[in-house]
Amino acid sequence: MIPIKKQYRRLRSLLFALSSVIMFFIFWELIALYSPSPYVPDPYSVLKAFITMLTVGDIDGYTLTWHALVSLERVLLGFIVGAATGVPIGMLLGIKPTLKGAVTPIIEPLRFIPPIAWIPLSIVLLIGLWRYIFLIWIGVFFPVLLDTIAGVKRTSITLIQMAKTFGADNKKIIARVIFPSSLPEIMNGLRVGLGVGWMCIVAAEMIGGEPVGLGRLILKYANLLQIDVVIVGMITIGLIGLTLNYFILLLEKRLFKWRVEIRA
Amino acid sequence: MKKAILLESVSKKYEVGSSSLEVIKSLTFDVNENEFVCIVGPSGCGKTTLLRLVSGLEPPTSGRILIFGDPPDPRKQRFGVIFQEDSLLPWRTVIGNVKFGLELQGYKESEHEKIARTYIELVGLQGFENYYPHQISGGMKKRVAIARALAINPDLILMDEPFADLDAQTRSLMQRELLNIWSKLNKTVLFITHNVEEAVFLAQRVFVLTKRPSRVKQIINIDLPYPRARLSPPFISYRERILTAFHEELEGI
Numbered sequence: 463m464i465p466i467k468k469q470y471r472r473l474r475s476l477l478f479a480l481s482s483v484i485m486f487f488i489f490w491e492l493i494a495l496y497s498p499s500p501y502v503p504d505p506y507s508v509l510k511a512f513i514t515m516l517t518v519g520d521i522d523g524y525t526l527t528w529h530a531l532v533s534l535e536r537v538l539l540g541f542i543v544g545a546a547t548g549v550p551i552g553m554l555l556g557i558k559p560t561l562k563g564a565v566t567p568i569i570e571p572l573r574f575i576p577p578i579a580w581i582p583l584s585i586v587l588l589i590g591l592w593r594y595i596f597l598i599w600i601g602v603f604f605p606v607l608l609d610t611i612a613g614v615k616r617t618s619i620t621l622i623q624m625a626k627t628f629g630a631d632n633k634k635i636i637a638r639v640i641f642p643s644s645l646p647e648i649m650n651g652l653r654v655g656l657g658v659g660w661m662c663i664v665a666a667e668m669i670g671g672e673p674v675g676l677g678r679l680i681l682k683y684a685n686l687l688q689i690d691v692v693i694v695g696m697i698t699i700g701l702i703g704l705t706l707n708y709f710i711l712l713l714e715k716r717l718f719k720w721r722v723e724i725r726a
Numbered sequence: 727m728k729k730a731i732l733l734e735s736v737s738k739k740y741e742v743g744s745s746s747l748e749v750i751k752s753l754t755f756d757v758n759e760n761e762f763v764c765i766v767g768p769s770g771c772g773k774t775t776l777l778r779l780v781s782g783l784e785p786p787t788s789g790r791i792l793i794f795g796d797p798p799d800p801r802k803q804r805f806g807v808i809f810q811e812d813s814l815l816p817w818r819t820v821i822g823n824v825k826f827g828l829e830l831q832g833y834k835e836s837e838h839e840k841i842a843r844t845y846i847e848l849v850g851l852q853g854f855e856n857y858y859p860h861q862i863s864g865g866m867k868k869r870v871a872i873a874r875a876l877a878i879n880p881d882l883i884l885m886d887e888p889f890a891d892l893d894a895q896t897r898s899l900m901q902r903e904l905l906n907i908w909s910k911l912n913k914t915v916l917f918i919t920h921n922v923e924e925a926v927f928l929a930q931r932v933f934v935l936t937k938r939p940s941r942v943k944q945i946i947n948i949d950l951p952y953p954r955a956r957l958s959p960p961f962i963s964y965r966e967r968i969l970t971a972f973h974e975e976l977e978g979i
Contacts, residue, residue: 627781628800
């Protein structure tokens with residue numbers, strides 16, 4: 463049984479959230495109404511476009527669901543490659559500070575180059591799906607790498623010494639102490655990495671070629687000056703990003719029951 | 727008979743930048759099998775370094791350390807080390823932590839559960855097997871660390887100010903229980919502390935170290951039967967003797 467006071471507080475925060483959503487739509491409606499440009503769609507026309515995209519599909523016949531699935535596939539592939547490289551390299555660099563010192567001058571400037579800038583090179587260097595994977599990887603790799611390094615560094619020296627006094631070799635120390643101890647940071651890096659990777663989808667799909675993908679949908683309709691569909695694409699990207707983040711948070715909660723901070 | 731611990735003119739220097747810091751200088755002592763020895767000394771006198779040397783985590787700069795006749799190596803000998811800091815793996819439950827040493831020492835997996843439960847019971851934590859470290863008190867965490875150290879049937883128990891962070895009541899309770907466990911299991915214990923009363927309460931022999939670089943200043947046999955009454959005149963006179971030696975060192979700093 464939830465106490466009345468708590469129930470009241472819940473209801474109040476729900477009302478606040480609802481009213482801010484309503485305010486948002488009113489604001490949007492006003493911008494659409496008073497904008498000098500004829501291309502700013504109001505919420506209602508976006509809703510209509512949303513339904514059309516879901517049921518009928520775009521000019522090439524692809525539905526919104528299909529666009530989303532194709533984009534998700536690309537992002538998840540890029541994410542898997544990003545995790546499979548970021549975590550081990552991060553562990554290695556965290557454990558070997560001299561190596562980290564050696565590669566920092568390469569890694570640090572690289573991570574400030576936005577995925578969009580990599581498009582020409584990826585077209586020259588790679589083919590097909592690998593171009594997408596590479597551009598998503600750019601977004602995923604660095605957060606995963608940096609958080610993994612941070613996690614390794616945070617590992618308590620006492621725990622490592624304790625394992626040594628029990629006769630653990632380096633391999634066992636890494637597998638049984640450093641890795642599990644860094645796992646919360648690694649998961650955080652994966653969550654941020656997946657989010658950033660997902661945000662790279664538009665850039666990745668600027669490569670052109672195939673007509674499917676949420677980024678492609680946005681670009682296609684931007685060229686047609688049909689901004690209502692562009693916004694449908696934007697909202698879909700936002701909602702899917704939110705959902706992905708939520709699922710990883712849920713996984714973190716289950717994995718890290720042992721953490722005091724997450725208990726509440 | 728081989729000594730459980732034997733140190734022969736052991737020195738340890740650390741290179742700090744261009745200068746070198748001598749923490750331990752020609753330290754010589756021995757500990758018999760099944761003996762309970764406390765080492766007291768002023769803070770910063772290299773007590774923790776000494777423990778790292780004895781457990782083979784670091785080699786001495788010069789001199790010789792022998793554990794039952796062999797140089798210390800945690801892969802060949804069994805050390806039950808209990809640290810001052812919290813050394814439990816926070817992602818493992820109580821029983822998972824106790825099993826950790828068994829796993830690393832290559833005990834058969836089928837035995838882990840039974841051995842772990844035996845030692846959890848020995849330290850009085852039955853019923854808490856599936857708790858995570860953040861759910862139990864500081865004293866209970868120490869008990870888990872002790873159970874984990876004992877579970878591997880160690881050749882030596884090395885304790886580095888294990889009870890320093892506990893409140894006074896819990897500390898004296900843990901001291902009594904440690905003595906109970908020691909008398910049951912017949913283990914050699916090297917216990918490092920800066921608390922003189924703790925040393926007199928626990929040890930058969932107390933080694934007082936000098937300030938850095940450490941040598942043994944004095945060895946005091948505590949000829950009192952267990953359990954010891956902290957307010958009895960002989961206890962107090964032992965305490966005063968050690969405190970005097972201890973304070974001479976403190977004043978020198």
